[in-house]
Amino acid sequence: MKAARTIVAAAASGLAVAGLGLLLVLAAFTLLDGLLRATLNMPIDLVREIGDMIAAIAGACCLPIALLQRNNIVLRLFERILPPSGVRVIDTLAALLVEIxxxxxxxxxxxxxxxxxxxxxxxxxxxxxxxxxxFAVDAILWAAVAVQAFVLAEEMTGRRPASEPEGVA
Structure with a gap:
């Protein structure tokens, strides 16, 4: 399971880096577009033309790493009133809901x-x-589905990454 986590983490990190790169390029072109529009009245039409679609791809690229690192909102009320096995069942059900x-x-x-x-x-x-x-956004979302399936498998087996304490998700 550790080798699988390494592969999934590398893929998710690669997508996140690609998304950040796209976002930085879009930001640079948006800044350049604003400067050219204000100074020379020569906007870069490509920025308005595909900027929203590039931003959608960049945003989608962040989902797999966020899912893998369990950077979602979690209520920990049940940790105080349920045994660890009950909390694990709730976490597994939550992971299943996220997968759906x-x-x-x-x-x-x-x-x-x-x-x-x-x-x-x-x-x-x-x-x-x-x-x-x-279609690129959709492909990335299907990659996020695969990552969440991995997270669900970890929850079902009770295997959390070594860097993540049991109470954090």
């Missing part, structure tokens, strides 16, 4: 991507198809 939500999100993005592709939706200036951007 992630599957629903990925499925809905797949449907949206297919709809966008069938409609032939393109960007307004360059006429670039929008579907590939949304």
């Amino acid at each position: 939500v992630m599957i629903a999100m990925a499925w809905q993005f797949l449907l949206f991507s297919l709809k966008t592709m069938r409609a032939g939706d393109v960007t307004w200036l360059l006429n670039w198809p929008k579907a590939p951007f949304w």
Whole structure:
């Protein structure tokens, strides 16, 4: 399980770094767009053209690492009143619920991507198809589904990463 965690963590970290890189490039181009617009009245149309789709990809890239590190909201009220086995059952059910939500999100993005592709939706200036951007978001969401399945397996087996204390999730 430790080797699997290493592989999953490397993939999730790689996606997070890629997302951060995309976000930094978008921020730099947005800044440049603002400067060129204000000084020379020459905006960079590409920023408005695909900026929202790049931001969606960058945001999705952060989900797998957040799920793996269990950086979600957790109520720890039950730790005071239930035995550790009861808390583990609740944590497992919560991980299952997160998995179901992630599957629903990925499925809905797949449907949206297919709809966008069938409609032939393109960007307004360059006429670039929008579907590939949304398929990229969807692929990342399915990667997040796989990461959450791994987290669920860890919860079900009672194996938490060594760096994470039992009371933190």
